[in-house]
Amino acid sequence: MDAAVSASAGRIVVTPRSAYGHPALERMRDAGYELVFPSPGAVPTPEQQRAALGSAVGYLAGVEPVTRETLAAAPRLRAISRNGTGADAIDLAAASELGVEVLRAPAANAQGVAELAVGLMLAAARSLPSATAAIRAGEWGRWEGIELAGRRLGLVGAGQVGRRVARVALALGMSVRAFDAYPDSSFAPDGDFAFAPLEEVLATAEVLSLHAPPAATPLLDARALAALPAGAILVNTARASLVDEAAVLAALDSGGLRAYATDVFEVEPPGVTTLTAHPAVLGTAHIGGFTRESVDRALGAAVSNLLDALDSDRERPGDE
DSSP states (O other): OOHHHHHHHEEEEEOOTTTTTOGGGHHHHHTTEEEEOSSTTSOOOHHHHHHHHTTEEEEEEOSSOBOHHHHHTOTTOOEEEESSSOOTTBOHHHHHHTTOEEEOOTTTTHHHHHHHHHHHHHHHHTTHHHHHHHHHTTOOOOOOOOOOTTOEEEEEOOSHHHHHHHHHHHHTTOEEEEEOSSOOTTOOOSSSEEEOOHHHHHHHOSEEEEOOOOOSSOSBOHHHHHHSOTTEEEEESSOGGGBOHHHHHHHHHHTSEEEEEESOOSSSSOOSOTTTTOTTEEEOOSOTTOSHHHHHHHHHHHHHHHHHHHHTTTTOTTOO
């Protein structure tokens, strides 16, 4: 991109791992913006992030933390656009104070996350990772599974993702009880579904799937885990902060939990830990929204949001 064109609009930093090379980005180039990739295909380090943002007006952000220090090092930054719903990695108070708009792409990856949650339930119920690993090793390993039909699914969070999971579970023949801080009474799918208090959801959930926003303290601590029926399956495609990992490990060791299937970890990538190495843990690498369709929807929405925000304010003084 020549200097005359890029100077007319400014720089946009792009960090989502799935964005590099995606055709949706061409819309920003066509609008006259210069795109900067501090770490193509990888999560940037804080040093890479701050160096790239120093002269940027826009930021198409991935999962990396965006701290007050980072924002302070980006004096021209006007808007941050996330290619998903969550913005908990961004210091929202600092962004507000510094006049940086934070934009989200709600529901763009909901179908991908919901399908992964259902897949993890099925994999845990039938011990699929162990079964396939045995065949790969030339062994004839067989593990007795459980059927989901006739069992109770508990949902913590019944938004875009939770509602999709509920519909699939009902189609499988499960009953569903959902807790949501703001239950949508218009959601009334066919089958045995009802909203319920959290205590009832926990006490009856043979499978519990988490779809809630991040929490300051874990919702699933030792006390909450003890309330689940013995041998329950816990699925987490939402946030690592929702669970007390030490309490989960204790529940797995005692048999209180049959399995913990999770797409999220306190530290990502987590490396080899007691949790990741546990035979009853099914872990995936934060791939809930990493489907071709979800990536297309999320990046398309994130690009549109960012262009709308920047173009509405392109003539702001002090940018020359």
